[in-house]
Amino acid sequence: MTKRKNAEASQPGAQATRSHAGAGRTSKPAAKAGPPAEQNPPSPPDLAPAAPHAFPLHFSPLRLRRQLKAWYTQHARALPWRGARDPYAIWLSEIMLQQTRVTTVMDRYVEFLHRFPTIHDLAVAEEEAVLALWSGLGYYRRARMLHRGAQFVEREFGGKLPTTAARLRMLPGVGDYTAAAIASIAFGQSVAVLDGNVERVLLRLLGQAEQKSTSVRAQLLQAAQQLMPPSSRDPARENQPGDHNQAMMELGALLCLPRAPLCPQCPVWEMCKTRGEHPTAPRAAMQSRTVAHLLALRKRGVVTEVLLERRPMDAGLLPGMAELPPLPLHAVHGREPILRLRHAITNTNYYVQVFSEGVKLGGHSPASLLARVLATPGERSWVATSHLGQQPLTGVTRKTLQRLNLMSVPKVAIQPPA
Numbered sequence: 504m505t506k507r508k509n510a511e512a513s514q515p516g517a518q519a520t521r522s523h524a525g526a527g528r529t530s531k532p533a534a535k536a537g538p539p540a541e542q543n544p545p546s547p548p549d550l551a552p553a554a555p556h557a558f559p560l561h562f563s564p565l566r567l568r569r570q571l572k573a574w575y576t577q578h579a580r581a582l583p584w585r586g587a588r589d590p591y592a593i594w595l596s597e598i599m600l601q602q603t604r605v606t607t608v609m610d611r612y613v614e615f616l617h618r619f620p621t622i623h624d625l626a627v628a629e630e631e632a633v634l635a636l637w638s639g640l641g642y643y644r645r646a647r648m649l650h651r652g653a654q655f656v657e658r659e660f661g662g663k664l665p666t667t668a669a670r671l672r673m674l675p676g677v678g679d680y681t682a683a684a685i686a687s688i689a690f691g692q693s694v695a696v697l698d699g700n701v702e703r704v705l706l707r708l709l710g711q712a713e714q715k716s717t718s719v720r721a722q723l724l725q726a727a728q729q730l731m732p733p734s735s736r737d738p739a740r741e742n743q744p745g746d747h748n749q750a751m752m753e754l755g756a757l758l759c760l761p762r763a764p765l766c767p768q769c770p771v772w773e774m775c776k777t778r779g780e781h782p783t784a785p786r787a788a789m790q791s792r793t794v795a796h797l798l799a800l801r802k803r804g805v806v807t808e809v810l811l812e813r814r815p816m817d818a819g820l821l822p823g824m825a826e827l828p829p830l831p832l833h834a835v836h837g838r839e840p841i842l843r844l845r846h847a848i849t850n851t852n853y854y855v856q857v858f859s860e861g862v863k864l865g866g867h868s869p870a871s872l873l874a875r876v877l878a879t880p881g882e883r884s885w886v887a888t889s890h891l892g893q894q895p896l897t898g899v900t901r902k903t904l905q906r907l908n909l910m911s912v913p914k915v916a917i918q919p920p921a
């Protein structure tokens with residue numbers, strides 16, 4: 504599964520993927536003070552910055568669109584958000600897919616929509632409930648921004664998402680990419696998206712090496728815009744801009760892979776100037792860090808409870824999220840963990856060791872670990888294992904509890920589009 508980079512990522516570091524939804528419009532406007540109602544603009548984008556020296560296209564945009572569309576129609580993956588008509592559902596999928604693998608997003612997307620089916624439901628929810636449903640997706644600032652975005656839409660737009668990229672850009676947590684994706688997929692606006700997948704496809708099509716600069720990005724965005732079909736007048740019936748953007752992203756996710764692209768299967772092979780891997784900029788080296796956490800369990804009748812600790816709100820990483828109480832490494836020296844796992848956050852691999860309370864190992868009583876934890880300041884609580892799903896757990900905590908069979912792993916069936 505490929506990853507998608509996105510400049511809008513709320514927390515540092517990136518991993519991503521995507522693929523996509525359909526088009527349409529649904530949500531009901533409530534008459535409220537706010538910006539005037541918008542019409543689908545019949546033409547061009549409001550977000551593509553002018554690039555002084557655009558990459559010249561050496562092929563016909565119409566030909567590329569036709570061949571890409573034929574391939575996409577036949578090969579697009581069936582995903583929970585594919586074919587979504589509700590702009591809110593499309594917005595949600597776009598935010599979830601930033602920096603996150605498709606397989607990770609699938610179950611969380613379905614569960615999130617089930618719990619918060621409308622913008623209003625999300626706007627009035629407690630932040631903790633939103634974070635709990637985001638657990639496992641990482642980059643939790645996205646969840647906070649989405650929550651604030653729903654409140655903003657309720658307050659400023661009468662509960663209805665604006666229909667142009669320029670106005671969508673006003674929402675908290677919505678950058679150029681997300682605004683373009685929602686405007687094209689939900690509302691049929693002819694505005695190009697440029698995520699990591701599209702960027703890679705374009706660089707290879709145009710025979711360019713990767714360069715990390717805003718001017719090259721602007722050139723790529725301009726090239727992407729030149730490939731766009733015109734805005735759809737009735738995106739509920741036909742949405743060429745939305746389909747084209749999704750097809751470009753799907754091509755990058757399925758065939759034009761970062762390593763070993765599947766060029767012989769590519770629908771635009773004859774237009775491509777690279778036909779393989781392109782030169783890329785050096786990547787940041789991964790760091791390694793070892794951390795330790797305490798798994799403390801207790802019984803209350805038939806209920807098993809686990810001790811969780813809330814990270815400080817001013818923590819640089821994952822503020823306010825719940826985790827197993829951290830332990831200093833010197834406190835676990837000579838002890839054997841009950842579980843080891845690796846968890847990557849941005850450019851750091853965390854090698855996590857989990858120590859259990861109540862298991863005697865090596866002549867030490869781990870009970871002293873609990874006493875040590877309880878003797879230090881911190882916001883802690885015992886939570887029934889059956890309620891762990893309602894907690895705003897960090898990703899590694901969720902992973903740990905699932906591996907120890909203290910928390911279930913959701914299973915979601917992928918439905919084909921309606």
Ligand code: SF4
Pocket residue numbers: 704707708758759760764765766769770771772775776777778779780
């Ligand atoms: S031919 Fe290969 S490198 Fe070129 S766009 Fe297709 S998959 Fe990517």
